[in-house]
Amino acid sequence: MFDGIRKRVVCMWFPRLPSDRVLRARPVSGPFAITHKSNNTERIYCLNSPAERAGLTRGMSFADARAFCPDLISQPARPDLDAHFLAILRRWATRYCPWVGWDGADGLVLDVTGSTHLWGGEEAMCDDMRARAARAGLSVGLGLADTRGAAWAFAHYGGAGKTLEHLPVAALRINTQVVTGLQRLGLRTIGDLSTAARAPLARRFGPEMMLRLDQAMGRVPEPVTPEKEPPRFVNRMSLPEPIGLTEDVMGITERLLVPLCDKLNRFEMGARKLSLTLRRVDQSSREVELRLAAPMRDPHRILPLFERGVGEVDAGFGIDQIRLKATQVEPLAVQQIGSVQASPDRLADLITRIGTRIGLDNVQRYLPADSHIPARAFRIVPAAYTRPDSSWSTCRPRPLRLFPPEPIAGRGHTPPDRFRWRRMTLTTGRAIGPERIAPEWWLEGDTWRTGLRDYWKVDTREGRRLWLFYTPQNPSWCVEGEFA
Structure with missing residues (x-):
């Protein structure tokens, strides 16, 4: 049929x-x-x-x-x-x-x-x-x-009343070098090419050109492969009677969250952002958005994180529909289940809880940066989108506290025997150095572009352990850090 x-x-x-x-x-x-x-x-x-x-x-x-x-x-x-x-x-x-x-x-x-x-x-x-x-x-x-190749040719080169045979050979989806070679042989249209001897052309230009011709003429099938629709992680429930208590809303949320997490598990995905939409009887909606510090699909860990947002929602005359959707998902591999269960990622849960109050981007951590200048040897990034890095390493000790350079009085290339800093008179007990650090001249806006710095670790008799530097090009001394 x-x-x-x-x-x-x-x-x-x-x-x-x-x-x-x-x-x-x-x-x-x-x-x-x-x-x-x-x-x-x-x-x-x-x-x-x-x-x-x-x-x-x-x-x-x-x-x-x-x-x-x-x-x-x-x-x-x-x-x-x-x-x-x-x-x-x-x-x-x-x-x-x-x-x-x-x-x-x-x-x-x-x-x-x-x-x-x-x-x-x-x-x-x-x-x-x-x-x-x-x-x-x-x-x-x-x-x-009738064919995909002919449809492509008409879309790119077709005109009113033209047939496939009258279109140029470039309409066969072949590269420009082959088109130029065919035109030099006098084969300018698809009709000219279809009537020419196939064997010499295949030997000279390769089999791909003849395949494109056969696909356009319908001699070789070329199927249309549709794009597979991505999975949608969303559940919705309409209620026969409006509800307004936080406990009731959390109960419905749990009923929606469990099958949603099961679907995430089947596709080996984890939710990073969830949206809970509460529709009131007056047709207005309230949305509770939950951003997670790490991809999750455990309903028992995710459900308590909704409680704060749900408790702040004004239910009005009642809520008659609840919709839960994972608006952002990430791959999350299946974990091995054994006799000893792995403990949940408490740090990610803690970051999420704090992030719901002050914003997930405001929970930050330090990570090492590729720079030999101490003030640039770290970067501050949101903790929710990064992982701890254990590659902190330096060939020389660095102060625990860094602050903008504070000038002190001193002469010569070695640390002064006595100096005043922050209204304190300090005496140099031991000085280790110098450690010369050159400027990163390739960076824009670098305050070090004007010269070098010679750093010294100075232990004072008063108990302060300071980090001093001397600038040879502009003789002066400054304190930039303090060791523990």
């Missing part, structure tokens, strides 16, 4: 996907371009229609483009955002058929076999695609054919 159905494929090509993505959020009436750095040169990566009418082309250096078009507005390329935007378009394209796959970095391919009658025919469906893309501010090229 289904053997007689004619296979039909649509190719959607978005030639200005990067620039259209940016201009949708912030329209520009004049020339606009997306730039990308290649071989230490800023070049045009994508541009809109006014920029093309001004004589700009892709691959042109940005300096030349500004010379041609002084009022050109530009932004740097973001391939990651372009890929995310194309993923959104792929989900949108499933309204026409369920089989939608990727076609490069700027296109989609749809297997619309058996679906066109739902839109009043093929022409009506393509008109609807163009109209919706135009309303969304997107440039689109459409190709409809």
Whole structure:
């Protein structure tokens, strides 16, 4: 019964996907371009229609483009955002058929076999695609054919009334070197190539070119592989009677959290951010967001962390629907279960509890940094997104406390015998040094760019153990740290 159905494929090509993505959020009436750095040169990566009418082309250096078009507005390329935007378009394209796959970095391919009658025919469906893309501010090229290769050719090179045989050989998705070689032989169209002897061409240009020709002509199948939908970790419960007590809300949350964690376990994922949406009977919603210091999928550890946020929610006249969703997940490997159970990560739970009060980014830790300058040998980072580093090491002892340099009186290249610091008169008992530290001249804004520092560890007779340095290029002494 289904053997007689004619296979039909649509190719959607978005030639200005990067620039259209940016201009949708912030329209520009004049020339606009997306730039990308290649071989230490800023070049045009994508541009809109006014920029093309001004004589700009892709691959042109940005300096030349500004010379041609002084009022050109530009932004740097973001391939990651372009890929995310194309993923959104792929989900949108499933309204026409369920089989939608990727076609490069700027296109989609749809297997619309058996679906066109739902839109009043093929022409009506393509008109609807163009109209919706135009309303969304997107440039689109459409190709409809019996094969994927032919649909791609019509989308990129097709015109009104053209057949596949009249299209250039570049429409076969082959590289430019092969296209140039075929044109030198006088084979400029797909029709010319299909009538030429196959064996000599295969020996000269390789089997890939003939494969592309056969795929476009329908001699070799080329299926459309749809993208698998990512799992969604969300549960929802509608209540027959409104509730308002914290205990009741926490009980429903537990019923939603247990199957959610089971699904996370099946996919070997852990939640880093959870959103609990409480819908009140007046149709307004209250949201409790929980950010975790480490990926988790243990409901017994996660549930108590919701209690503070749920207790602060105003239930109004009652809550009739609760929705729990893991809005951010990360891979979490399955743990080995034995006779001795591993203790939970109490530190991660503690960081999460403190983070719900003061903000997860405000719980910080120190990590070592690659710098020989003591004041730059560490960095402060959020503890929730990093792990402790045990690689703290130095060839020389460093003071426990560091502070901005505080000048003291002294002469010569060795520490003074007596000096005043912070209203105290101190006497040098033992001095170890010097340790010369050179400036990191390659860093911008470096206060050390003007010269060297000779550091001394000074033990005073009064019990203070200080870290002093002397600057040879500008003779002076300063105290910068104190040992324990």
